[in-house]
Amino acid sequence: MNLSQINNVYFIGIGGIGMSNLARYFKNLGKQVCGYDKTPSVLTSELIESGISIHFEDVINLIPKDFYTENTLVIITPAVPSTHSQWNFFLERDYVIKKRAEVLGLITKDxxxxxxxxxxxxxxxxxxxxxxxxxxxxxxxxxxxxxxxxxxxxxxxxxxxxxxxxxxxxxxxxxxxxxxxxxxxxxxxxxxxxxxxxxxxxxxxxxxxxxxxxxxxxxxxxxxxxxxxxxxxxxxxxxxxxxxxxxxxxxxxxxxxxxxxxxxxxxxxxxxxxxxxxxxxxxxxxxxxxxxxxxxxxxxxFKGIKRRFSYQIKTNDKIYIDDYAHHPTEINAVHQAVTELYPREKVLAIFQPHLFSRTRDFAEDFAASLSQFDEVILLDIYPAREQPMEGITSQWLMDKMTNNCKKLVLKNDLVAAILQSDAKVVVTIGAGDIGELVPTIKKAINENL
Incomplete structure (x- = not known):
């Protein structure tokens, strides 16, 4: 397939971190870019501001008529269910449909x-x-x-x-x-x-x-x-x-x-x-x-990557850092960095496990990594693409941890639990939707300084 012959690029799942940079790329090349995503987000808002048309309903009529041509490339995310109406519309009409990884392969080949x-x-x-x-x-x-x-x-x-x-x-x-x-x-x-x-x-x-x-x-x-x-x-x-x-x-x-x-x-x-x-x-x-x-x-x-040891608050009284870590090795790296920088300060880590399977497969390592912190708050497991697994819960993980100060809280109660802690350094960790809570946590901490 020759990408130079493509005029239109349609994304199903355009709001993902990997899909959205491909959308920006094709827009930069002068292609007509449009797409669907399940939910609005900061990324979809930025894409819309850049001139990319996005809708949030799986309705065939929302596909622009300009895209009903053979020089349209359809890019899908693996998270799209097989029942997706727009995907099936393109499948039934033999459009060129590629996964993001396949498209990156085509780009890197040239x-x-x-x-x-x-x-x-x-x-x-x-x-x-x-x-x-x-x-x-x-x-x-x-x-x-x-x-x-x-x-x-x-x-x-x-x-x-x-x-x-x-x-x-x-x-x-x-x-x-x-x-x-x-x-x-x-x-x-x-x-x-x-x-x-x-x-x-x-x-x-x-x-x-x-x-x-x-x-x-x-x-x-x-x-x-x-x-x-x-x-x-x-x-x-x-x-x-x-x-x-x-x-x-x-x-x-x-x-x-x-x-x-x-x-x-x-x-x-x-x-x-x-x-x-x-x-x-x-x-x-x-x-x-x-x-x-x-x-x-x-x-x-170089200033870094958002949600990679990203400072939210940095004052003499309080440090708040947010990090995407979702594997025991990555949590160890966060602990190493925070204790190197703040060796004499109490550290509160808030962790949202990502995937039931990952929590199950690395439970002992997660427990050991999290047990290094002075204080830990656990959120429920973020399921992402998975269904719950019997017996695999945040409570089960927490029972394996050796911290004296640890607790499981609901997302709605998280801010109150953070404000109850006397830790000078607060770290939010995880790859689920905990990142969406960061602005609320930051605002609450600032208001209580």
């Missing part, structure tokens, strides 16, 4: 593609890399799985020849891509509802790694049993971050590359995991030939 894979760190690493390339003047478009603070968007740039994409392991989506340079940030077990076993996940990552024929173009961490260029923090590696210190709330560090040392790089995102994300992005940009001064400048100006 561009020089940087692909960022890993069970953690994809969004931040691809955001940093996209920012570096865009700031250096490269003809790049970066598709990001979160809102980049610098651009208030999940799309960076409007280039035609270079792409940065998150290589998502969910549903083996990353196997559709055509990467020229890639990295794998981590390979922990996740999405066991799709894969079944951690061995199956590793096999899928190995298939992705095999897409990079020249392993000098694949960056990995020391922990991965994959051939590639090793990146490490404070350990010997081909790309090494070292001499790490903290000054004025930022990391300052040096990077050893195969050719030279980049001195005194400034980077504002907290947490050692983010240092590794930055190093991966630096390595990929350096291999591509990005000037070192442009790399240093972009690293210093």
């Amino acid at each position: 561009t020089f593609c940087f692909a960022v894979a890993g069970t953690h760190g994809k969004t931040t690493t691809s955001g940093i890399l996209g920012h570096i390339l865009n700031e250096s003047g490269a003809d790049v478009t970066a598709f990001i799985g979160g809102i980049v603070e610098n651009y208030n968007s999940n799309l960076i740039g409007s280039g035609k020849t270079i792409t940065v994409v998150e290589a998502d392991e969910f549903d083996r989506s990353f196997l559709h891509l055509y990467p020229n340079i890639a990295c794998i940030t981590s390979m922990d077990a996740d999405h066991l509802d799709i894969y079944g076993t951690s061995e199956a996940i590793e096999k899928s990552f190995l298939e992705f790694a095999d897409k990079i024929i020249d392993k000098r173009n694949l960056f990995i961490t020391k922990e991965l049993a994959i051939e590639g260029v090793v990146c490490a923090v404070n350990e010997d590696a081909i790309y090494k971050a070292f001499n790490v210190r903290v000054g004025n709330g930022s990391y300052i560090f040096d990077v050893q590359t195969p050719k030279l040392v980049l001195k005194d790089l400034h980077f504002g995102l907290p947490g050692r995991h983010n240092l590794m994300n930055a190093l991966m992005a630096i390595a990929m940009a350096d291999l591509f030939g990005t000037p070192t001064d442009a790399i240093a400048k972009a690293i210093a100006s």
Whole structure:
């Protein structure tokens, strides 16, 4: 399929974080873009403001007549049910219908593609890399799985020849891509509802790694049993971050590359995991030939990703941070960062588990991760695409935790429970709809300072 011959792009599920950046991309290319989503959101509002027509009813008559042509591409999200009227309308008339992953594959086939894979760190690493390339003047478009603070968007740039994409392991989506340079940030077990076993996940990552024929173009961490260029923090590696210190709330560090040392790089995102994300992005940009001064400048100006250790309140009296963490390893990273920054302060963590299957599969690890915090509030499990599983509840998870101070609350009671705590540092964690509660929590805390 040749995307240049497509005039119209119709999205079913346009409001998702991954679908919406594709919608922005095709709009930038001059295509006519329209779509459906189940519910209005901040993302759909922004798309509408940009000139994209969106409706929220599954009604065939709402599909514009301009889209009743053979040069219309229909893109669907995996969450769409098989009973969806508009989807069936297009199916019955033999329209070209693609999943988002397939469309990204088509785009990357025709561009020089940087692909960022890993069970953690994809969004931040691809955001940093996209920012570096865009700031250096490269003809790049970066598709990001979160809102980049610098651009208030999940799309960076409007280039035609270079792409940065998150290589998502969910549903083996990353196997559709055509990467020229890639990295794998981590390979922990996740999405066991799709894969079944951690061995199956590793096999899928190995298939992705095999897409990079020249392993000098694949960056990995020391922990991965994959051939590639090793990146490490404070350990010997081909790309090494070292001499790490903290000054004025930022990391300052040096990077050893195969050719030279980049001195005194400034980077504002907290947490050692983010240092590794930055190093991966630096390595990929350096291999591509990005000037070192442009790399240093972009690293210093990168503001982060919304809902990735995102400061909501930062005063002498109160700290409120919001984070998307939904896997035990990610919760550990949040704890490491917050205790490094605020070692003597009491920390309250509010966690909304995401998926019954993930809660079941990693219950012991979740309990251990959450037990590190001084105080924990649990919300009910966010089901997303799943039906409830007997016996798998937040109460069941909480019973495994060893904290002295822990409780389960309903969303309607959450603000009151937070205000009852004397913790100076508050962290909301989770990938469900807890992010929608952040403005309310922020407002309540500010009013009680």
